[in-house]
């Protein structure tokens with residue numbers, strides 16, 4: 230935990246980025262079906278997967294053998310407070326259909342869904358979009374989580390994730406809320422300098438395990454969390470789902486998602502929050518504790534989770 234003298238969040242003005250990117254955006258409704266590549270082979274007989282406002286197509290900068298983009302909205306720009314549950318539900322439904330199609334996932338692959346929202350978080354387009362990737366190399370963090378979850382269960386005879394949810398719900402300090410299908414908390418070690426939000430899906434392993442009701446609850450809770458964060462001045466974030474391998478039976482790892490706000494320490498000079506500590510020394514730090522973030526999110530998110 231670091232302490233920055235007098236640090237407070239200030240909402241940066243994105244209007245210049247939004248205006249500059251609108252004119253030639255390949256994801257806007259009049260271009261998306263013309264300029265984006267087609268799925269080969271098609272999914273459910275279609276060259277692109279369409280769910281509500283969401284459109285999925287192959288990524289022209291693929292991360293691995295199977296790699297797709299899901300455009301989430303017809304609107305070129307959605308401020309975080311404009312991201313509604315249906316954007317998330319439809320986008321994730323499109324991802325599920327792609328990951329579930331024959332030939333997308335090999336047995337040892339992970340089916341990942343990630344989101345870089347706005348340029349500060351690494352987005353190359355302002356128009357909101359997810360990445361969907363099938364890969365057997367999902368990165369060190371997820372591989373470590375899979376191995377550690379298995380070791381924990383072998384050693385203690387129970388799920389680390391069940392214990393995490395139970396312990397945090399009792400301690401309450403980092404607890405945000407519980408719905409019928411998911412548990413919401415702030416992890417005690419965060420990647421974001423203003424702390425992360427974690428959503429755990431008890432007993433689920435894969436994104437394809439999520440039912441319509443699971444997705445709708447996730448959409449309601451996440452939309453409420455983004456509204457709260459936007460009110461504080463957060464207008465950029467990364468989000469990732471952490472699933473198990475496609476083929477593993479009797480999973481030790483429970484599917485979870487992490488939302489990690491990205492901020493400018495000094496909006497006046499557009500500076501990133503990725504410093505030498507995270508980038509070269511692999512040492513994340515926080516200027517707001519997870520307990521403070523949980524306190525800020527709890528009222529709105531627990532209401533949204535109860536509102537099913």
Ligand SMILES: [Zn+2]
Pocket residue numbers: 251254255256257258304305306356
């Ligand atoms: Zn656009």
